[in-house]
Structures are given as C-alpha cells and as structure tokens.
Amino acid sequence: xxxIEQNSEAxxxxxxxxxxxxxxxxxxxxxxxxxxxxxxxxxxxxxLLIRENEKEKRKERLKVTFDTTLxxxxxxxxxxQPADSATYLCALVTSGFQKLVFGxxxxxxxxx
Amino acid sequence: xxxxxxxxxxxxTATGQRVTLRCSPRSGDLSVYWYQQSLDQGLxxxxxxxxxxxxxxxNILERFSAQQFPDLHSELNLSSLELGDSALYFCASSVSGxxxxxxxxxxxxxxxxx
Numbered sequence: 530x531x532x533i534e535q536n537s538e539a540x541x542x543x544x545x546x547x548x549x550x551x552x553x554x555x556x557x558x559x560x561x562x563x564x565x566x567x568x569x570x571x572x573x574x575x576x577l578l579i580r581e582n583e584k585e586k587r588k589e590r591l592k593v594t595f596d597t598t599l600x601x602x603x604x605x606x607x608x609x610q611p612a613d614s615a616t617y618l619c620a621l622v623t624s625g626f627q628k629l630v631f632g633x634x635x636x637x638x639x640x641x
Numbered sequence: 642x643x644x645x646x647x648x649x650x651x652x653x654t655a656t657g658q659r660v661t662l663r664c665s666p667r668s669g670d671l672s673v674y675w676y677q678q679s680l681d682q683g684l685x686x687x688x689x690x691x692x693x694x695x696x697x698x699x700n701i702l703e704r705f706s707a708q709q710f711p712d713l714h715s716e717l718n719l720s721s722l723e724l725g726d727s728a729l730y731f732c733a734s735s736v737s738g739x740x741x742x743x744x745x746x747x748x749x750x751x752x753x754x755x
Contacts (some may be wrong), residue, residue, distance in 0.1 A: 572643065572731055572746030573684070628677065628697050629674070629744060633683035636702065 531556040533632035552602040552619030559621035647747035660721040666734030673715040679728040
C-alpha cells in the first residue's frame with residue numbers, strides 16, 4: 530500500500546541546533562515533494578518544493594534533500610529558534626500530478 | 642494571511658444533519674482543494690476542482706459532495722453527519738491545476754458533530 534511516513538514522536542532540540550526531520554514514502558513515484566509548516570489550529574503554510582531531479586534545495590535557514598533511490602526526503606532547520614516550534618508536514622505529488630498527499634507530520638519543539 | 646477565506650470558522654451540529662462549508666480562493670487561483678484533518682488521520686485529501694471542473698478525487702465519502710462555482714468559490718456539502726466527521730476542514734487554492742506549485746491554505750472550518 531502507499532504510505533508517507535513521518536516520525537510521529539515530537540522532536541525536541543535546543544535553540545541554535547540543527548533540526549532534521551524525515552519523510553519516507555512507499556509505493557509512490559513523486560515528481561515533486563513539498564514541505565509545509567502548520568501551527569496549532571491554523572492552516573499549513575508552504576515552505577519549500579523540490580523536484581525529483583533536484584538533490585537539494587535551500588531557503589534561508591531551511592534545507593531539503595530528496596533521494597528518490599532511498600525514497601526519502603530530509604528537512605533541516607539550521608540555527609533553530611523557539612519560533613520554529615510547529616508541526617512540519619511533507620507532501621508529495623502523485624504521478625500524473627493528480628493529488629498532493631500529505632504525511633501526518635512531525636512536531637518540532639525548540640527550547641530556549 | 643494566505644488570501645484564502647473559509648466560512649464558517651466553527652460549526653457545531655448534531656448527527657444526521659447537513660452542513661455547507663464555503664471557500665473563496667486567492668484572487669487569480671483557479672484550483673480549489675478540500676482536505677479533512679482529524680487527530681488520528683492527518684490531512685486527508687478529499688477533492689480538487691479546477692476552473693469549475695472536478696480534477697481529482699481522494700477518499701471522499703458519498704455523503705460528501707463539493708462544487709466550484711463560476712466565480713471560483715467552492716462549497717463542500719456534508720450530509721447525514723456522523724460523530725466521526727468531526728474534524729478541521731481545510732480549503733486550499735493554487736494557480737494551476739497540475740499540483741506543481743504551492744498550495745495556499747485557509748484557516749479551516751472546525752466541525753463538531755454531537
């Protein structure tokens with residue numbers, strides 16, 4: 530069956546450290562993968578998009594990697610801040626660009 | 642502010658009832674998506690419309706229906722409501738219909754079925 534798996538346990542890190550979140554998928558061949566941030570009770574907010582032919586994408590303190598062989602994307606936040614505390618969702622575009630399917634998200638907690 | 646407007650923000654109703662959720666996409670966006678988010682299921686794709694036409698369908702129940710009107714706003718109709726339908730319902734919009742760009746999400750409509 531098709532799955533998008535993100536660590537359901539919260540990730541706790543100290544301010545200033547790099548947070549690394551993982552997104553693994555099974556039985557998908559995504560053309561694109563996206564990352565979103567969601568705060569409690571709010572709608573998700575788009576962060577980054579990476580294409581299947583791109584290995585890495587950066588935006589300010591954010592970096593995303595995409596390994597289609599491992600079927601995995603890693604999302605890094607460098608120099609993390611308490612304001613980065615939120616749930617981060619990965620989403621992939623199914624083949625034929627039919628749907629954007631989301632993982633269940635990983636909650637990140639950054640302590641001062 | 643994403644530019645996507647959803648109403649109502651909160652809705653409490655009883656089992657067996659019918660409700661309509663409304664979404665106005667960002668100006669210029671032709672695609673509208675509906676997602677359901679419950680605590681144990683995460684964001685579940687329901688349906689997508691592009692310029693008035695249904696583009697893609699997810700695990701949308703037969704009791705649910707949606708449409709996109711000529712002015713591009715969309716409505717999600719939920720009928721014969723059950724306790725398990727309690728969730729946050731998000732609308733999102735994008736410029737294209739090909740899911741190649743970012744989605745802009747509204748703030749959601751929180752439905753509580755008692």
